[in-house]
Amino acid sequence: MTAEQQVRKRDAAATKASLLDAAAELFAERGFDRTTVRDIAKRAGANQSLLFRYFGTKEALFEEVVARSGLEKLAATPPEQLLSTILRSMLDTDRKDHSLAVFLRSAEHDSAAGAIRRQLGEAYSQALTTLTDSPDAELRADLALAWLLGIGLLREIGGKEPLTNAATEDIVELVLAGTRTLLERGE
Amino acid sequence: MTAEQQVRKRDAAATKASLLDAAAELFAERGFDRTTVRDIAKRAGANQSLLFRYFGTKEALFEEVVARSGLEKLAATPPEQLLSTILRSMLDTDRKDHSLAVFLRSAEHDSAAGAIRRQLGEAYSQALTTLTDSPDAELRADLALAWLLGIGLLREIGGKEPLTNAATEDIVELVLAGTRTLLERGE
DNA sequence: TCCGTTTGTAAGCAACTGCTTACAACGCTA
DNA sequence: TAGCGTTGTAAGCAGTTGCTTACAAACGGA
Numbered sequence: 164m165t166a167e168q169q170v171r172k173r174d175a176a177a178t179k180a181s182l183l184d185a186a187a188e189l190f191a192e193r194g195f196d197r198t199t200v201r202d203i204a205k206r207a208g209a210n211q212s213l214l215f216r217y218f219g220t221k222e223a224l225f226e227e228v229v230a231r232s233g234l235e236k237l238a239a240t241p242p243e244q245l246l247s248t249i250l251r252s253m254l255d256t257d258r259k260d261h262s263l264a265v266f267l268r269s270a271e272h273d274s275a276a277g278a279i280r281r282q283l284g285e286a287y288s289q290a291l292t293t294l295t296d297s298p299d300a301e302l303r304a305d306l307a308l309a310w311l312l313g314i315g316l317l318r319e320i321g322g323k324e325p326l327t328n329a330a331t332e333d334i335v336e337l338v339l340a341g342t343r344t345l346l347e348r349g350e
Numbered sequence: 351m352t353a354e355q356q357v358r359k360r361d362a363a364a365t366k367a368s369l370l371d372a373a374a375e376l377f378a379e380r381g382f383d384r385t386t387v388r389d390i391a392k393r394a395g396a397n398q399s400l401l402f403r404y405f406g407t408k409e410a411l412f413e414e415v416v417a418r419s420g421l422e423k424l425a426a427t428p429p430e431q432l433l434s435t436i437l438r439s440m441l442d443t444d445r446k447d448h449s450l451a452v453f454l455r456s457a458e459h460d461s462a463a464g465a466i467r468r469q470l471g472e473a474y475s476q477a478l479t480t481l482t483d484s485p486d487a488e489l490r491a492d493l494a495l496a497w498l499l500g501i502g503l504l505r506e507i508g509g510k511e512p513l514t515n516a517a518t519e520d521i522v523e524l525v526l527a528g529t530r531t532l533l534e535r536g537e
Numbered sequence: 538t539c540c541g542t543t544t545g546t547a548a549g550c551a552a553c554t555g556c557t558t559a560c561a562a563c564g565c566t567a
Numbered sequence: 568t569a570g571c572g573t574t575g576t577a578a579g580c581a582g583t584t585g586c587t588t589a590c591a592a593a594c595g596g597a
Binding site: 172201211212215220221 | 583584585586587588592593594
């Protein structure tokens with residue numbers, strides 16, 4: 164609608180990328196079901212049939228979004244800072260990583276459930292497992308992970324006060340104290 | 351499909367009730383968006399137009415389900431047993447109270463977000479607030495509540511192992527230890 | 538320059554959605 | 568028994584959805 168109406172140059176890679184970006188945003192904002200392929204194409208400034216040419220189905224696009232929004236940050240984080248890193252990234256309101264929001268918003272979608280299991284399950288909680296030497300380390304790690312997810316759920320979707328507007332540092336401090344009990348208390 | 355095909359006697363109250371029951375089950379299983387009014391009517395053994403006669407819209411039906419699946423249990427629980435009661439009821443696999451599952455499965459639905467804020471927000475976390483005397487009691491209560499929700503999310507929807515198949519008592523013990531740190535540690 | 542492939546566009550289709558309407562069967566009251 | 572409001576049924580409507588098809592425009596190698 165501006166004067167600078169670009170003619171959209173022939174660039175498949177760029178088109179594909181902007182479809183992925185738009186999809187990541189919209190899935191994070193509205194979840195899988197409430198995001199339509201027309202919405203995605205419109206935000207990406209692309210024709211919706213290209214979406215199917217490049218990704219096949221809406222479901223496949225969703226999985227590419229999930230696969231892309233990923234684990235790089237995790238791999239680069241030393242385990243002992245992992246909890247606070249994940250927590251801070253979840254509390255950061257103007258973040259660019261939509262992966263968690265996609266999970267939460269798409270909780271009713273089976274594919275999202277599978278993704279949550281794979282991504283968070285394998286990588287995140289395996290890393291968390293190294294933080295404790297208890298025999299039930301993995302269970303404790305799952306519980307820690309559940310806490311982080313629950314905070315995101317209550318904040319972003321529930322909009323619960325005072326949690327939503329609490330200072331990041333206050334939350335981090337309280338949660339880390341709790342997880343210290345959970346993880347480091349031996350057996 | 352059985353021989354005992356009931357003629358469905360004229361009983362508006364019973365019809366309305368079975369629509370509510372069917373809706374509660376389906377919303378809990380699939381979430382709001384993935385549950386169709388035809389599904390609900392079919393499971394209730396009723397004609398779908400009755401659904402609109404009795405409830406007006408699908409959205410209004412959803413809110414009646416949420417309103418009904420409620421807070422009775424909470425009101426009857428002394429605060430000091432509240433955490434373990436909520437936690438146990440969430441871990442109980444063959445429970446009849448669908449309220450939590452409805453919330454989790456319908457997280458992307460605005461009305462569900464509002465409900466989560468109202469129901470859990472007001473009642474649950476107010477009760478939890480009485481468990482600590484810290485100045486930031488409400489924030490701590492929110493965090494405790496978030497933990498319980500996150501466990502439900504990871505268990506039911508994520509299907510995360512070993513959390514999904516862990517013994518209830520083990521989880522209760524670990525979580526209560528963590529929340530003790532969170533809630534009872536004064537300031 | 539010619540031609541085949543790649544990229545982008547426009548239109549439409551079949552299925553499904555929430556919701557409405559027109560009507561039949563029942564049961565109560567007069 | 569006649570009349571009437573209540574309960575249940577069947578069919579359909581308009582909008583939306585994921586996805587497909589038919590075609591035009593741009594590119595690159597010959």
